[in-house]
Amino acid sequence: MTSTLAPFACDPTRSRGRLHPEPPAGARSDFQRDRDRIIHCNAFRRLKYKTQVFVYHEGEHYRTRLTHSLEVSQVARAICRMIGLNEDLAEALALAHDLGHTPFGHAGEFALQDCLAEYDGFDHNAQSLRIVTKLERRYAEFDGLNLTWETLEGLVKHNGPLVGRPDSKPLPKAIVEYSEGQDLELHTYASAEAQVAALSDDIAYNAHDIEDGLRAGLFRIDDLLALPLVGPIFREVMARYPGIDEHRLIYESFRRIITVMVDDLVAETSRRIAEARPERPEDVRLLGRPLVAFSDEIVAHDRALKAFLFPNMYRHFRVNRMTSKAKRVVKDLFALFVAEPNLMPPDWQLPCDGPRGRKTARQVADYIAGMTDRFALDEHTRLFDPSVKP
Template sequence: MPSTPVAAPVSPPASLSPPAPVPGVLSRCASDPARTRGRLVAEPESATRTPFQRDRDRIIHSGAFRRLQYKTQVFVYHEGENYRTRLTHSLEVAQIARSLARVLGLNEDLAEALALAHDLGHTCFGHAGERALKDCMAPYRGFDHNAQSLRIVTKLEHRYAAFDGLNLTWESLEGLVKHNGPLTGPGRTEPLPLAIQEYAETHDLELHTHAGPEAQVAAVADDVAYNAHDIDDGLRAGLFTESDLRDVPLAGPVFAAVADAHPGLERSRLIHESVRRIIDAMVSDLCAETGRRFAEDRPESVEDVRALGRPLVAFSDAMTAHDRAFKDFLFPNMYRHHRVNRMTSKARRVVRDLFDLLLAEPALLPGDWSTRARAAGGDDSRRARVVADYIAGMTDRFALDEHARLFDPVVKP
């Protein structure tokens, strides 16, 4: 991949009007629900909803989606109700993805479904919990939240009489697994996560290609939401101030422009107005760059989009540099802030304690989980996977309560 040039700060957009649609994408490259590759288990079609609408609805009604309400984004649930959770983040990603899909002429329902599902596999306590569970599972072929999302929608959700999981369409499964790009092929050195490898043995998701354009939309919508809303949460939490953003490309000029245009504006309005302009700038850039790539690559179908060898939906080089600058600022100033580090340390200990105890004493697992662990017999890897599935599905609140029930002698089990 060519190196990305470092771009100079840009001024905020003069207008917040939506960008013009990219002509031709709808007819040539959108995923057509009438031509879906179908579901692994055949089902009668709905008389009132397209296959992609049914996928979206199944995701929303899943237990894993509801649990996102109490899974942390950066702050643990008890630190305040005004910060984003995995659920509110997923809803914001879905809104951005659906708006992008509409402007680009892509299938809005599929883009929305993939945005809503993209974080289903995240553990309690955000990235801290995932790192802890990944360390615990290192001897047992690892843990990956993207692979865990696939396990949830193909195996762990037990809602339907005829199948495990949600029996989503091929397009939704492909987009869920490959939204960040191909997983096999030239230049790919990372081993496939176990859940993806096992699933691909029976259902070919074409892991060597890029995903369809709606999955690419969901992926970039995630970046837009992450950057803008982590700046919002970080400012409101007092982890950094507007003046700290002065030298951050895009963010600094936007905050300065809003402050100059509205002297004396109350701080909460200043933050919100600036964040919405940052989102608008990133979305406008995405639409312009996607239009440029569409004209350059001239794909004729969704299959052509998968085979392009590069994403069709992407930021320009300049905005890619701004995106990196956001992350470079947020990493030390938010994700490694001492207040976040203290909770991260607690989270690691909670996850490690739960994993070690439940792996050593699977009889402590409740109900069906204990049955699944016993069914693993002497296979340590299978039993560890059951424990990892149980812990990964926990909300922050449940993990803390479960830790207290198992380790605090004065708390009832």
């Protein structure tokens, strides 16, 4: 396989290794092993009942974090195959990128950020790192999954360098603490595979959030026809298949939208490769700008699409109501557990340092962040409804 890789792709035989050295895994490469560990971990299974926009009980056909991660993985593998990058590393990153998300999507994350403002804060990327390096407890010799350096680097840096840029934000404590023991080179870009995984995420959620919004009745196809990229493709499908039913129209249109975005990314990235001529993965990291990118035209279309989705979907009054309820559930649970940590299961009480202590707050955040939508709602009912048995 490695003979087909581009010279700047990440080669598993040249990996920087794991924090805790392990013997080879036979026929599996190190990146395949990372992918398998991610798929088998508890946090990955919980993504089944963690939502993107809609809470799980609102319908079985809306995207969850699990289905979204699988879709991102499929897109990332396809792009890597076209460019000559390592598909296994990109797949591992795509499958792991949402592990740190809270219940109730971004509503839960915003609520935990508010709750932890006086402590060490909350960041879903940092939480993903905590999960794969500390919170998963499956192996006899170490905590976490003991993933390769390349996978950990891509997990925290897939959106670019974390330090040294004018727009750099204060680093989450979890990332700072981990990097002190294993330097993830936070001042550089991540590998090309990580950059592919990040933009595959954009491709997947742009297309599928619109599909879910149409399914939920938050807006209509007619509302999309004036949008760049989306509108022309819908019109093309309607002209080619007169009288097509709405379900088929939506699917036919969105598979074309995904194809256009993938083809554009491959073309723009190929142009940048020809210009930069990277010869090693390190050349990608030190390039000073992303190697993997969309064209300016698709970037503009993406902005227009997000500008439409923000008021018409993410801030739709029905979504606002769900968001409000979700925030209350998370904040109620946090306030109660921080004040009374002995209400958590025994294993979660052990590292606590008393009511409202700093260690207690972090332990409570880990406990809540790991919850599914369903478990969080049930836990809230058990603890706040006097008529329900605890």
